[in-house]
Amino acid sequence: MDKQMELLQGTLDMLILKAVSLGPLHGYGVLLRIQQISKDRLEIQQGSLYPALYRLEHQGWITSEWGESENKRKAKYYRLTAAGKRKLQTEAEKWNRMADVIAGILRSTPEEV
Amino acid sequence: MKLWSRIRSWMRAVARRGRMEGEMDAELRFHIEAFAEDLVRGGVPREEALRRARIAFGGIERAKEECREARGVNFVESLLQDLRYGLRMLGKNPGFTAVVLLTLGLGIGANTAVFGLANAIFFNPLPTVQEPKRLMVVHEGLPDGSCCGVPPKSFQALRRDTPLFAQTAAYIWTEATFPGDPLPERFEAAKVSREFFSMLGARFVLGRNFLPEEFQPGRSVTILSYGFWQNHFAEDRNVIGRMLRLEDREITIVGVAASDFDFPTGAQLWMPLALSAQDWNQVSPGELHTLGMLESGLDEKRARPKAAALAAALERDYPPGRQKLELKLHPFREQINGNLTPVFTMTLMGAAGFLLLIACTNVANLLLARGLARKREITLRTALGARPTRVVRQLLTETALVAVLGALLGLALARIGLALLASGMPAETARQIAGWSQLGLDKASLVFGTLVTLLVAVLCGVIPAIQTASPKLIECLKGAGATSSSVPSSLKLRSVFVCAQVSLALILLTGAGLMIKGFANMLGDARSFNPKTLLTVHVDLRGSRYEDSQRRRAFLNEAVERLEAMPGVVSASVFTTPPLSNNETIWREFVINGRPTLPHERHAVVQTVSANFFRTMGLTVLEGRGFAKSDRESSMPVTIVSEKLARLYWPGESPIGQHLKLGLPNSDEPWLTVVGVVSDVEYDWTDNAPEKVIYVSYRQFPPVSSHLAARAVGDPHNLAAGIRHELASLDPVLAASDVRTLERLLFGSLGGLFETGGLMTVLGMIGLCVAVVGVYGVMAYVVGQRTRELGIRMVLGASRRAVLMHVLGRGVWLTLVGLCVGLVGANVLTRLVSSFFFGVEPTDAMTFLTVTLLLAFSAFVACYIPARRAMKVDPMVALRYE
Numbered sequence: 001m002d003k004q005m006e007l008l009q010g011t012l013d014m015l016i017l018k019a020v021s022l023g024p025l026h027g028y029g030v031l032l033r034i035q036q037i038s039k040d041r042l043e044i045q046q047g048s049l050y051p052a053l054y055r056l057e058h059q060g061w062i063t064s065e066w067g068e069s070e071n072k073r074k075a076k077y078y079r080l081t082a083a084g085k086r087k088l089q090t091e092a093e094k095w096n097r098m099a100d101v102i103a104g105i106l107r108s109t110p111e112e113v
Numbered sequence: 114m115k116l117w118s119r120i121r122s123w124m125r126a127v128a129r130r131g132r133m134e135g136e137m138d139a140e141l142r143f144h145i146e147a148f149a150e151d152l153v154r155g156g157v158p159r160e161e162a163l164r165r166a167r168i169a170f171g172g173i174e175r176a177k178e179e180c181r182e183a184r185g186v187n188f189v190e191s192l193l194q195d196l197r198y199g200l201r202m203l204g205k206n207p208g209f210t211a212v213v214l215l216t217l218g219l220g221i222g223a224n225t226a227v228f229g230l231a232n233a234i235f236f237n238p239l240p241t242v243q244e245p246k247r248l249m250v251v252h253e254g255l256p257d258g259s260c261c262g263v264p265p266k267s268f269q270a271l272r273r274d275t276p277l278f279a280q281t282a283a284y285i286w287t288e289a290t291f292p293g294d295p296l297p298e299r300f301e302a303a304k305v306s307r308e309f310f311s312m313l314g315a316r317f318v319l320g321r322n323f324l325p326e327e328f329q330p331g332r333s334v335t336i337l338s339y340g341f342w343q344n345h346f347a348e349d350r351n352v353i354g355r356m357l358r359l360e361d362r363e364i365t366i367v368g369v370a371a372s373d374f375d376f377p378t379g380a381q382l383w384m385p386l387a388l389s390a391q392d393w394n395q396v397s398p399g400e401l402h403t404l405g406m407l408e409s410g411l412d413e414k415r416a417r418p419k420a421a422a423l424a425a426a427l428e429r430d431y432p433p434g435r436q437k438l439e440l441k442l443h444p445f446r447e448q449i450n451g452n453l454t455p456v457f458t459m460t461l462m463g464a465a466g467f468l469l470l471i472a473c474t475n476v477a478n479l480l481l482a483r484g485l486a487r488k489r490e491i492t493l494r495t496a497l498g499a500r501p502t503r504v505v506r507q508l509l510t511e512t513a514l515v516a517v518l519g520a521l522l523g524l525a526l527a528r529i530g531l532a533l534l535a536s537g538m539p540a541e542t543a544r545q546i547a548g549w550s551q552l553g554l555d556k557a558s559l560v561f562g563t564l565v566t567l568l569v570a571v572l573c574g575v576i577p578a579i580q581t582a583s584p585k586l587i588e589c590l591k592g593a594g595a596t597s598s599s600v601p602s603s604l605k606l607r608s609v610f611v612c613a614q615v616s617l618a619l620i621l622l623t624g625a626g627l628m629i630k631g632f633a634n635m636l637g638d639a640r641s642f643n644p645k646t647l648l649t650v651h652v653d654l655r656g657s658r659y660e661d662s663q664r665r666r667a668f669l670n671e672a673v674e675r676l677e678a679m680p681g682v683v684s685a686s687v688f689t690t691p692p693l694s695n696n697e698t699i700w701r702e703f704v705i706n707g708r709p710t711l712p713h714e715r716h717a718v719v720q721t722v723s724a725n726f727f728r729t730m731g732l733t734v735l736e737g738r739g740f741a742k743s744d745r746e747s748s749m750p751v752t753i754v755s756e757k758l759a760r761l762y763w764p765g766e767s768p769i770g771q772h773l774k775l776g777l778p779n780s781d782e783p784w785l786t787v788v789g790v791v792s793d794v795e796y797d798w799t800d801n802a803p804e805k806v807i808y809v810s811y812r813q814f815p816p817v818s819s820h821l822a823a824r825a826v827g828d829p830h831n832l833a834a835g836i837r838h839e840l841a842s843l844d845p846v847l848a849a850s851d852v853r854t855l856e857r858l859l860f861g862s863l864g865g866l867f868e869t870g871g872l873m874t875v876l877g878m879i880g881l882c883v884a885v886v887g888v889y890g891v892m893a894y895v896v897g898q899r900t901r902e903l904g905i906r907m908v909l910g911a912s913r914r915a916v917l918m919h920v921l922g923r924g925v926w927l928t929l930v931g932l933c934v935g936l937v938g939a940n941v942l943t944r945l946v947s948s949f950f951f952g953v954e955p956t957d958a959m960t961f962l963t964v965t966l967l968l969a970f971s972a973f974v975a976c977y978i979p980a981r982r983a984m985k986v987d988p989m990v991a992l993r994y995e
Contacts, residue, residue: 026140026143026144027140027143027144028143028144028147028148031144045171046144046148046169046170046171047170047171047172047173047175047176047179048176048179050137050140050141050144050176050179050180051176051179051180051182051183052183054180054183054184055183055184057184058183058184060117066136069143069147071150073143073146073147074139074143075140075143075147076136076139076140076143
């Protein structure tokens with residue numbers, strides 16, 4: 001297994017939004033989904049996951065309701081709202097632009113400067 | 114909606130706190146167990162799996178706390194916590210709480226009540242009008258500054274399409290006399306133009322507005338006021354269509370106005386203003402009162418040039434030779450209750466504002482003091498990790514709590530105050546004041562009170578909170594802060610507050626003192642007439658029966674004789690204008706024989722009286738003679754002039770034997786011979802000086818409208834019914850229902866003075882008390898803080914006297930500084946508002962001196978009590994005080 005990378009500041013919210021955009025998930029499911037998509041390359045502090053979920057819900061990007069988990073237990077499921085969808089889109093665009101710019105800078109050679 | 118989801122989340126957080134906590138627990142437990150199950154599936158024993166899952170999760174309590182914070186629970190949570198804590202703190206210091214709440218309650222209450230008063234009678238006296246700012250009273254101005262009603266012809270022109278007014282309306286005061294049982298009764302009524310009710314937004318509880326065709330002469334319909342309907346028809350809903358008998362004709366009731374419509378103020382019923390085509394073409398100023406609703410977007414200032422242009426255009430319609438026309442616009446709400454209402458309400462609001470400032474300073478001071486006492490507690494919190502913003506927030510929450518409690522007390526006080534004010538006004542005067550009936554705590558006053566409370570919370574809270582929340586950690590923990598060493602910066606601040614309080618109180622008291630002294634002077638003038646024992650009745654001899662002046666003379670002669678024959682009456686007299694009545698004066702131009710006269714050059718009040726009027730009112734004949742029985746219709750027309758007029762036009766010489774004539778030089782009025790000079794008396798008190806007066810005899814010039822007065826021995830009220838009967842036997846149709854003492858009559862015009870003077874006294878006294886409590890509070894605190902120091906001084910040999918002087922000196926010094934600043938401020942302010950004072954100079958030395966001494970003495974007492982306590986400090990006890 002590759003060494004896990006620590007999450008960049010402020011990116012957890014975006015990842016959670018992305019994770020629940022693929023379908024309703026409970027908190028543990030969000031964790032698994034992110035790890036699964038990232039192929040376990042990202043290290044997520046489990047303790048910071050829930051405050052982030054609560055914050056996103058408080059801001060209206062996601063909503064929650066109680067449902068039944070795969071093994072027949074009560075679990076709280078999170079779902080993306082319409083506002084959250086828009087938010088995810090803009091955040092993703094912002095991120096991509098930023099990544100391009102940074103990558104461009106890092107690729108630059110002495111001749112280009 | 115983002116904001117909405119947040120609020121919902123907060124509300125859920127507060128309302129269902131327990132449930133949310135449970136859910137949070139369940140959610141986290143699910144996470145850990147699910148994680149552990151996955152591990153178990155991978156072959157880890159269950160116990161070990163749970164342990165690993167917990168480790169991987171990290172601090173559960175911290176996560177929970179972060180969740181609560183993320184959801185905004187913490188904000189609400191800590192707010193509730195602060196409130197609970199604040200309430201506990203208030204309960205623990207009942208003395209402090211009582212003083213603070215009372216101070217705030219008085220400040221907020223006084224402001225709310227005064228605003229309620231101002232709102233009822235000034236800002237919004239006629240609540241039915243949609244945009245009172247655009248409503249103007251239109252006058253036709255004369256070049257000398259006086260003005261009169263708009264001529265009907267001009268009103269017709271205004272009514273047509275003009276760029277100035279969206280709508281115009283006119284009315285005329287009139288009276289309706291009903292042949293009552295047993296005596297006729299007279300009611301104030303108004304004839305109104307067809308736009309009147311719609312423009313002023315009147316609604317009808319019954320019936321309808323006048324129809325256009327009812328504005329033709331000869332149609333007899335009326336709309337009743339709500340009060341008239343209530344008092345005379347007991348709210349009978351079948352009143353529409355009934356006939357009312359007036360003295361000379363019958364009229365049909367077509368409507369009843371809603372209770373919130375009372376204009377012109379005091380009118381009991383309305384009739385259509387039905388003028389003939391000829392009357393509408395009149396160009397002489399008449400009794401027509403004109404109102405105009407400005408076009409939307411226009412205000413008084415921008416309308417002025419348009420009014421001038423309109424006047425110029427109107428002038429072309431007039432016959433040549435008529436004087437230049439000028440249209441004057443006055444805001445309706447400044448006119449409706451007399452032009453002094455704005456001045457009075459502004460003064461009261463200003464005074465209340467000062468009171469609020471004093472109260473706020475006082476509370477801020479008390480909070481600072483308490484902040485110092487709590488220094489240790491705050492320091493401890495800070496040391497344990499509370500952020501300064503968190504501490505400030507807690508202190509501000511406490512202040513807000515105090516402000517809200519103070520506001521509740523204040524609103525209760527305001528309510529009581531307004532109720533007292535409303536019940537203190539005699540009904541006949543209250544009826545004349547527009548908006549008086551709506552006096553009370555309405556929505557606008559409540560909003561105002563809330564705003565004032567917010568302001569108070571900020572004013573009193575911020576400085577003490579910041580001051581208190583930034584302690585010097587180490588020093589305070591060492592225990593110094595809470596006891597002996599004074600904290601210099603805070604004490605300096607408190608000293609400034611004390612000075613400010615004293616100076617604010619001085620300014621407030623000076624203003625109040627000047628107003629009250631002026632009013633007292635005015636009322637002193639009124640007292641010289643002995644108004645309590647003089648019964649007056651208004652006699653209106655308008656109409657066809659008295660068109661012949663001979664009949665008016667006969668009636669008045671007979672009436673005076675009959676009144677004088679009544680037992681209990683010393684003398685009876687006739688006059689057209691009661692002294693100090695303010696609005697009944699009749700101004701006329703006059704010319705002096707043998708002197709060139711410019712138009713509008715000389716004006717004087719014309720007063721028609723009987724021979725004994727001067728004696729009745731306590732005026733003295735200074736030169737020549739008074740009127741005599743020999744001055745009759747057939748004898749030479751004579752006049753007696755007031756001292757002021759004589760001095761002005763015949764300086765250094767005697768006016769006796771000179772001739773003057775009322776009206777313009779070419780008028781056909783008779784020449785009057787001056788036979789006497791009489792001492793001055795004020796008729797119109799708002800201009801602050803006695804008027805020039807020309808007196809003529811009622812026997813030579815019988816007036817249409819006058820007052821009959823009877824000087825009574827004993828209780829005048831027993832005479833009232835007798836006077837009515839005498840007059841009724843003389844003329845059964847004439848209504849003389851309003852027999853009252855001159856005192857009551859004057860109250861109608863001076864009532865505003867009583868009210869304003871009384872309120873100023875109350876505000877001034879509250880201000881004084883609050884300021885004195887403030888000074889006392891600081892001095893007591895200083896003594897308390899310095900107990901140990903004073904003890905040391907005594908141990909080292911300071912005499913008790915020296916300690917007393919030392920402490921007293923500080924208080925006296927602060928008071929002196931405050932008094933000096935206050936004197937300068939009062940001097941500047943009273944000059945600025947000198948027009949607010951009647952019958953007194955704004956620099957009146959007596960008032961300044963009295964107020965300064967009063968305040969100095971009170972402040973001295975406030976310093977002396979703590980200083981005495983300091984003197985009695987037992988050195989041993991003081992040293993053990995730590």
